[in-house]
Amino acid sequence: MRIGTLGAGNMADALATQWARAGHEVFIGARTPAKAEALAARIGAGARGGTLGEAAEFGEAVLLAVWWEAAPDVVEAVADALDGKVLIDCTNPTGPPDFTLRTGGGPSAAQRIADAARGGARVVKAFNTCHESVWRLTPPVFGGRPLGVPLCGDDADALDAVRGLVRDIGCEPVDGGGLDRAGLLEATTAFAIGVWAAGGDPAAMFPPVETAGPPPVKTAAQAP
């Protein structure tokens, strides 16, 4: 698959390096093309670098990896090139010192990004749950269990494509529902980052599923 990145920082580095290793064609895009070219050279495997617009044009899937505050403007500027593309939103609209949601109770970051793309991109929220160092592990497996990566999105083909990219880095996709659930994922992640920043262990909050009893409400798919 051809993958573009919007951003040439830590997340673009971590994930594009993995995807290039897995055999995908990678194009790093940044507002400073020299930074994108330097990262592409580091990644090797035929990776190329250039502008944000070139990366959006190049990718069948495009990873949005800029800070949340800049994300809607970055997407809006390349919206035409993103039409019909899979847009992977890994942004976390949170940060120190309080780790509250910067979306302030309004639409999720993912929804605002979809709106900034004027509805043309097929947005999937993914890869926002862990620190970039985790995405660099080969593979991210803990206690023999591959890391689960929650995905929220509305387009079945886009979700399938991102599931493939999750498996390519040795992780397991977790169905997180539609894009209307992305805000829950963003809030859960902000909470977990806050626990972690305060010295706690977010992974300790949830028991193994085998011990958790039956789900409280059967979904439509489970009903007889």
Ligand SMILES: NC(=O)c1ccc[n+]([C@@H]2O[C@H](COP(=O)([O-])OP(=O)(O)OC[C@H]3O[C@@H](n4cnc5c(N)ncnc54)[C@H](OP(=O)(O)O)[C@@H]3O)[C@@H](O)[C@H]2O)c1
């Ligand atoms: N770091 C993590 O562990 C982690 C984990 C999960 C999710 N995330 C999310 O992933 C996203 C990227 O994080 P990161 O760690 O990769 O950040 P980073 O290393 O600081 O890189 C940020 C990238 O965004 C670009 N950028 C910033 N403002 C911009 C603007 N106005 N226009 C165009 N480009 C702009 C930067 O370009 P310049 O170099 O030119 O400034 C840089 O390429 C964030 O939304 C973050 O919440 C991060």
